[in-house]
Amino acid sequence: MKPQVVIYIAMLLLSSCNKFLDEKPRANLRLPESADDLQAMLDNMINFNEASALNHDAADDFYITEADWNGQTNFTFKDAYIWKADLENESDWLYQYRAVFYANSVIAAVNEIQQKNGNKDLEQYRGAALFFRALSFFNLLQLYAPAYNAHSANTQPGIALRLDADFNKKSVRSTVAESYQQILRDLEQSIPRLLPKALFKTRPGKVASYGLLARIHLAMGNFSAAMLYADSCLAIQNQLINYSTISPTVANPFLRLNDEVILHTNTGSTGAADRTKAKADTNLFKLYELKDLRRTVFYGFNTNGSSFFKGSYSGATGLFGGLATDEIIITRAECRARLGDVTGALKDLNDLRARRFLPLDYQPVAIQDQPKLIQFILDERRRELAFRGLRWMDLKRLNQEAPYKVTLKRKLGDREYTLTPDDLRYAMLIPSEVIQFSGMEQNKR
Template identity: 25%
Template sequence: MRAKNIKYLVTIGAIVFSLSACEKTFDPSTAIDENSALTTAADIETATIGTYAVLRNPLYVRSLHFLMELPGDELAQGQNSSDDLSRCYRYTHLTTGRHAADFWGQAYKVAAAANKVIAAIPDNATADLKQLKGENLYLRAMVHFNLVRVFGRPYTQGETNLGVPILKDGLTEEETLTLARSTVKEVYDFVIADLEKAANFMNGGEAGKANPFASKEVAQALLSRVYLYKGDNQNAIKYADLVINSGRYELLQGSEYQNYFKGAPEGNKETIFCIRHMKTQDQGWSGLGSMYYSGDANGNAQNQAFSGWGEIYASKKYVNKLAENPGDRRNSFIVPYTVNGVLQTNKKVTPNVPMNYMIKYNLQENLVNLSSPVYLRLAEIYLNRAEANAKLGNAQAALDDVNIIRTRAGIPGHTLASVATSGKTILDVVLDERWLELAFEGHRHYDLFRNNLPMIRNYPGTHSLDAGGNINQTVEPSANRVVFFIPQTEIDKNKKLIQNP
């Protein structure tokens, strides 16, 4: 069945058919059409591939990326945008924000599609069917976790805060249309239960599927993140250990690491789960990378509109942090746009923004704007374990994992003595390394807020437009706009939904 799955994935006609079927069957709200039953294994397999295809829809992958990434401090928007991008970046969210509404609708569409498969397969089914049930449990858990992260406050700020509606299987159509927001704790509990069951149902190790699909280790990797965000450090370590010790993944080294995002994801030993885009699925100017880069397929930067919009850059703050170690291999992900050796600036904002392009979402398989966005990779799992150990007082264990990442980056490691003389805590060191390693992958602002730390911008960007040219912006972890508004269109349809303050 695994070979058949991959055949479906790489066959464009089957993907398009499955995606269009999902579009017709599931509305952007939580409504479910029960008219199409899953009666055979082939139906179930095709439906599962269709659900994966929904993840690739720009309304999901593009909107979710902007909601998770743009509020961070490793990037700078160089010009105001007529798109909802500026509001995501500047913390001036609206109840009618397009990206929040698009992501909400697509996420629940994935959950509704997954529910049909989950309901159709008994827990005592054959191994192949249990694998498919596990994949759908994972997909349902993942989208609920992403939803509660975007629309609910961090777990560590209070487990009784409002999260998002839980769309589980077995609900009537009327129930799905009147779901209230569950608490953050209830959503986390639901996600964890799904992921633990998914890990038990799916294959792992050599029998596990390639990284565009879910497998045992994919569920375990997400469990490590979920438990870390919950503040359950023992379980965050437990699941990180399972992934690291599985032998399925390796940290890429040297030039392979520097070219991490340029190859086909199936050959990447570090990627645990990604949203696969093939050459024929290049989004061009609508792709994520178009916002971050404009240049040729060889990585030579050009002015805006050469190959993309090129209006969001690595922040001066982040570039300066990397510059503390000029040999840091992570500099390979930053491409300055220079003319005759002079770094250019985007002059649409004052102070002007340096045009340091970022290429984590470009140049896959020699196509300028093609990428398969990475959702989970091994480096994060090491850093999850490092953060959990830091919080448990296991300082040396935390530094050991941080140093694995720093050694791979080609820079000196930390010692307990060097941390002590720096005036930083072990947790500070871990969070700094998460920032350096996982930049532009949707982690940073949430890493800060869930640890009760402010997000500080002290560099040029469009945030200065809200302060008369002042480049300094601080967002406290208690601020209302740490989370996005529930889309007003959903509240209009479901009066039980309560808006975020």
């Protein structure tokens, strides 16, 4: 992309921050003009490979002490940690809609270039843009809308579905149902346009679209569809790391872009990643058996006996927020168990767990009772996907089922904070400036 185009877009985004992608631009945006321009836009990891932070901060994978909470200078994190009713987070809203804007710009550029010269070789870029737009829309739904419920999705407010790069159009909230339908449409349309596996794991291929579709259908409770998309994903990539080959003594045990990674995204600034303050939730840590290699590969230990998370697939101190084979396998195991395929669920479960123990220490799971097997798989999901940013999604979807409802509790000194399963705070407040400028409906309190 030409340097002046990059600079102009950056200035436009900076100037529009005050209105969070609702401000009218001062001039017409100059779109990319070539395949190289399009790829350069899509390869900007700051725009497209940034996962949300709030779903970490508000979930129950970790705790901090009262002293550390009091010493925090990140007030958004402090408010999220105690589920403050008037919590507003401008960053996650802006970052996700920034990705939507760039995705829409790529789509508009593909349309314009094709109209000029009829070049049909650009559809791969449209496919990638559709994927990233869907991913951002889904991230926004997890933060700013209630959980998907088939009985109420047609009436509950979802998110603003910005489908083009025109700043002149004000944002309007679609329903939860319409929001999910658009996301599914984007991903389904991306599949025929993408390679089975992208050249780099920061780019989406069909395998990423299938994996994200499996995640989304799981969030919607569509277990048959989630299972089928998991099948399609695993048909392209099914590698699992044998954790007996991973050193538990190094600071960052896993390589970035390792064999299990399908699509790499990294979480923005989150208190959950602070190894000096964020301690693994004790109930989470108790879920690991004594000889489970994840106890020492995922966690380090403080002198007071508490533990901290170090097992990020980001290969660094930041938290991985992307797609990986282990998530898709445990998703398929849950779907198979939910649909009554106990044998298939046990196969997936044991295929994964056998690589999380030394061979002599592993005893295959053989639970035949369907409800008990589902609960075991959900516990396994917590063990395997800790600190991935998926716990918030899981809390929202599982709180709709009586056997799995959870009331979250946090203590700071003698103060206790709770979040009940049906609490309206599971849909966080949209930034007030967005509400004032657009007139969109605010989430209820």
